Amino acid sequence: MEKQSGHEELYNIRRAKKTDCEEIVGMIRGMAVEEDMEDQFKMTAEVLMKDGFESDPPCFSSFVAETKKGNEVVAYTIFVMQYSTWNGKIIYLEDVFVKQNHRNRGLATKLIQKVNEFSVETGCQQFRLACLNWNKNAMRLYKNLGCRDLTEEEQWHMLRFDNDVMHNMYKESKHAEKN
């Protein structure tokens, strides 16, 4: 579990605003750099603003942590509403990230708790997320909070059609429709 005592008073957790997008994109890029995958990174502050704050409905929700002194945004989480056909509304956590020099102060836990509060208060029945197996710190944090590992327990696999495959499938099915 992350250390928590004595640091709560340094930070505010609040809903993200349009003006936070530049800072959030900087952190998303920071995560890509840490995972040595910066080449796959395409997001811009403009797209994030449009998708999260100018679309109706917004494509995602977000909380940030900012320092009380200086109002620096130092951590963020992005999450969406999903749907389970067995249980109804659920939450999917896409990202949670804390800037390096603000780690081990309980901020990731705080953000997860905040998303969980939102989930419970909006009547969501589950709270899903995904984690890379080598990311031992994150995996330990989630499991300490009571998270189940469905890949371990039930052998669920995450699958994905990438953009090029989607476009090939699109061409083929549209072509088949015509004939």
Add this chain to the structure above:
Amino acid sequence: MEKQSGHEELYNIRRAKKTDCEEIVGMIRGMAVEEDMEDQFKMTAEVLMKDGFESDPPCFSSFVAETKKGNEVVAYTIFVMQYSTWNGKIIYLEDVFVKQNHRNRGLATKLIQKVNEFSVETGCQQFRLACLNWNKNAMRLYKNLGCRDLTEEEQWHMLRFDNDVMHNMYKESKHAEKN
């Protein structure tokens, strides 16, 4: 790959309507029975109607396949919009199911192609889903269509906070806020 030739003309694929919910819930229950998990099943046609057709925005989208002769709904898919902080808008496929006596006629492929068409036309950059490792037929179908297995390739694990854990975490974080 599912067999496809000669059966296309028997079915229509269309967006689901409110009046399909009774039939869809029957199929969701059918899936629970096949997976020997009927005890975990809670969904009702009323909840599905409310969440999918009376909420603004709707909690999910759905296509069904119906027989041209008799208009029987024999397959469905349910999917939602999600968000990737690297790529933007994406689609998550929650369910795809075909009634037993209509299998091996390409209906699952057709429904996936239809969701893929929706994804491409709405500017989604990825198309995610999950599959149980023992479900070899489904796994083969997805991979034959070009799907990548991220749990195999990159060691992604699916995690979940269940409802009781969410409520415990809620009580604890609300209690901590007060003190």
